[in-house]
Amino acid sequence: MTKSRRDPLSYLQTELDSLKAQGLYRRLRVLEGEQKAETTVDHRKVVNLSSNNYLGLTTHPRLREAALDATRRLGVGSGSVRTIAGTMDIHMELERRLAAFKQVEAVVVFQSGFAANAGTVSAVLTKDDVVISDELNHASIIDGCRLSRATIKVFPHKDVAGARKVLESLPAAQRKLLITDGVFSMDGDLGALPELCALAEEFGCIMMVDDAHASGVFGKNGRGTVDHFGMHGRVDIQVGTLSKAIGALGGYVAGSKALIEFLYHRARPFLFSTSHPPAVAAACIAAIDVLEQEPQIIDRLWENTKFFKSGLQALGFNTGLSESPITPVIVGEGATAMKLSDRLFEEGVFAQGIAFPTVARDKARVRTIVMATHTRDELQFALDVFKNVGKELGIIGA
Numbered sequence: 351m352t353k354s355r356r357d358p359l360s361y362l363q364t365e366l367d368s369l370k371a372q373g374l375y376r377r378l379r380v381l382e383g384e385q386k387a388e389t390t391v392d393h394r395k396v397v398n399l400s401s402n403n404y405l406g407l408t409t410h411p412r413l414r415e416a417a418l419d420a421t422r423r424l425g426v427g428s429g430s431v432r433t434i435a436g437t438m439d440i441h442m443e444l445e446r447r448l449a450a451f452k453q454v455e456a457v458v459v460f461q462s463g464f465a466a467n468a469g470t471v472s473a474v475l476t477k478d479d480v481v482i483s484d485e486l487n488h489a490s491i492i493d494g495c496r497l498s499r500a501t502i503k504v505f506p507h508k509d510v511a512g513a514r515k516v517l518e519s520l521p522a523a524q525r526k527l528l529i530t531d532g533v534f535s536m537d538g539d540l541g542a543l544p545e546l547c548a549l550a551e552e553f554g555c556i557m558m559v560d561d562a563h564a565s566g567v568f569g570k571n572g573r574g575t576v577d578h579f580g581m582h583g584r585v586d587i588q589v590g591t592l593s594k595a596i597g598a599l600g601g602y603v604a605g606s607k608a609l610i611e612f613l614y615h616r617a618r619p620f621l622f623s624t625s626h627p628p629a630v631a632a633a634c635i636a637a638i639d640v641l642e643q644e645p646q647i648i649d650r651l652w653e654n655t656k657f658f659k660s661g662l663q664a665l666g667f668n669t670g671l672s673e674s675p676i677t678p679v680i681v682g683e684g685a686t687a688m689k690l691s692d693r694l695f696e697e698g699v700f701a702q703g704i705a706f707p708t709v710a711r712d713k714a715r716v717r718t719i720v721m722a723t724h725t726r727d728e729l730q731f732a733l734d735v736f737k738n739v740g741k742e743l744g745i746i747g748a
């Protein structure tokens with residue numbers, strides 16, 4: 351008979367109870383169908399403003415067919431990590447296509463954007479190096495920095511003078527990595543890429559950008575912020591994701607041949623985790639075809655973005671400094687953001703509340719993301735609901 355045993359994880363329940371008491375406890379919402387502009391979540395038909403599926407590619411017929419065809423031809427799994435037996439020709443084809451698309455020498459694909467960031471930063475830096483990082487950079491960059499054991503110097507958000515001050519305090523011979531998000535995921539503003547590239551050149555830093563939310567969204571045919579700002583050749587390491595606008599799953603690093611070969615040898619998620627199923631690689635290749643051949647989808651995303659963002663602003667919501675299809679509705683208290691999200695949902699609009707620790711304690715928000723595939727009627731419906739619920743909760747004036 352097993353002896354009764356005190357649960358050594360009981361403190362976790364205490365933490366959860368505390369989240370509930372603060373109104374910050376979140377139940378996972380469940381989609382009952384495809385990831386689309388209008389969908390069914392928890393048995394309710396809603397306009398979906400929570401998805402990173404910017405271009406609607408998760409259900410694009412060309413991606414779906416490519417994935418099905420690859421599954422029929424090549425099976426459902428790769429069966430190994432890349433460095434042993436898990437490099438199929440379809441993985442190499444995807445890397446070649448991405449390199450040509452991004453106009454770089456080479457690309458390596460990771461299982462996710464998270465793995466690409468964390469695996470790359472931790473591989474290229476050692477404990478003797480310094481990383482200079484925007485305070486709002488993504489968690490995967492922060493984890494990569496921690497894993498590298500390099501000294502981490504954080505500069506205030508987009509504060510180029512602040513970054514310069516840090517750089518001036520470091521010895522010239524110090525190896526340094528300057529890193530920013532291309533699009534900040536919770537605020538939707540753009541990294542100060544041109545100014546940071548100039549700083550990196552002045553101080554001899556490695557320049558890195560995480561373009562997860564810019565991939566497929568910014569630049570010609572969705573090439574990202576390096577293309578958007580005309581910074582080709584000035585960013586040493588570009589990370590992109592295949593999980594958001596590209597519609598499937600994965601992340602990639604674009605740069606020099608030497609960088610990519612080094613990552614083949616040293617990036618731990620590449621070395622120690624199984625590669626993508628062929629269907630994922632095939633869908634991503636088809637997505638590049640779509641970006642190149644159907645750029646009107648990206649135009650549609652931007653038309654919808656302008657319509658919805660200006661609509662929220664006209665209603666009097668605080669949308670921060672967003673410059674992208676990500677538009678936050680900043681309300682302050684975490685509990686208010688969760689209440690707003692819940693009421694929107696009850697009225698047929700799915701937009702998640704985001705609170706501390708994902709954003710600062712006094713900057714809780716509901717985050718909205720429009721898609722190319724939203725109709726004007728759907729977006730107008732969402733604006734009407736925001737107006738009514740915003741008034742009801744006293745977030746905007748009556």
Ligand SMILES: Cc1ncc(COP(=O)(O)O)c(C=O)c1O
Pocket residue numbers: 462463464465467488490531533534535560562563591592593594599600601
């Ligand atoms: C800025 C940023 N970088 C990286 C990632 C990770 O990308 P993925 O979802 O492909 O792992 C995300 C996703 O949340 C992100 O927002």
